Amino acid sequence: MLKAKIYVKLKASVLDPQGKAVTNSLHNLGFTDVLETRISKYIEMNFTSDDREKVSQEVEYICNSLLANPNTEVYQYEIVPLEQNLEN
Amino acid sequence: MLKAKIYVKLKASVLDPQGKAVTNSLHNLGFTDVLETRISKYIEMNFTSDDREKVSQEVEYICNSLLANPNTEVYQYEIVPLEQNLEN
Numbered sequence: 546m547l548k549a550k551i552y553v554k555l556k557a558s559v560l561d562p563q564g565k566a567v568t569n570s571l572h573n574l575g576f577t578d579v580l581e582t583r584i585s586k587y588i589e590m591n592f593t594s595d596d597r598e599k600v601s602q603e604v605e606y607i608c609n610s611l612l613a614n615p616n617t618e619v620y621q622y623e624i625v626p627l628e629q630n631l632e633n
Numbered sequence: 634m635l636k637a638k639i640y641v642k643l644k645a646s647v648l649d650p651q652g653k654a655v656t657n658s659l660h661n662l663g664f665t666d667v668l669e670t671r672i673s674k675y676i677e678m679n680f681t682s683d684d685r686e687k688v689s690q691e692v693e694y695i696c697n698s699l700l701a702n703p704n705t706e707v708y709q710y711e712i713v714p715l716e717q718n719l720e721n
Contacts (some may be wrong), residue, residue, distance in 0.1 A: 546668070552675055554675075564676075567676075567699065567700075570699065571695060571699070574698075574699075576691055576695065578680050578681045578682040578688075578691070579678060579679070579680060579691075580634070580679040580680060580681050581678070581679045582676060582677070582678045582679075583676070583677045584674060584675075584676050585674070585675045585676070585677070586672060586673070586674070586675065587640055587642075587672075587673045587674065587675035588652075588655075588670060588671070588672050588673070589670070589671045589673070590667060590669070590670045591667070591668040591669045591670075592666050592667060592668060593666045593668050594666040600666075603664055603666070603667075607659060607664065610662075611655065611658065611659070611662075612655070
């Protein structure tokens with residue numbers, strides 16, 4: 546079994562209002578050394594398949610068609626063996 | 634300058650309805666080898682400080698007080714040098 550670790554991030558050129566709000570809150574709390582915050586999605590997807598090539602193609606398709614907005618977001622991923630006992 | 638890479642995940646015992654919805658959608662689309670999907674937050678926070686110990690303490694405090702809900706979520710993080718040219 547395989548696990549896809551998928552990051553869906555806003556493009557660098559796109560404003561992240563949620564991250565900006567966190568940065569402002571932290572400045573108000575006194576954490577003035579926080580320069581910037583960017584908030585992204587991190588998705589772990591487990592597959593019954595052991596075929597990396599097939600899973601990789603599926604993840605590409607899933608990111609393009611479901612998880613990421615190609616206008617504003619970019620994605621990256623890695624495929625790793627699913628080690629059930631080490632995850633929580 | 635340092636970058637904190639922070640993951641805020643639902644506890645393994647907590648149902649992830651958004652992830653469940655994605656899994657169901659994928660099954661309907663024919664991706665029947667998708668076993669489970671868990672959706673988490675991935676936060677990159679840049680600090681002007683170069684003091685790893687100080688930044689680490691700040692990140693702990695920020696996670697506990699702002700980013701994670703201790704009832705339902707767990708967090709993990711790593712502190713790395715901020716390499717501006719390699720990030721997008």
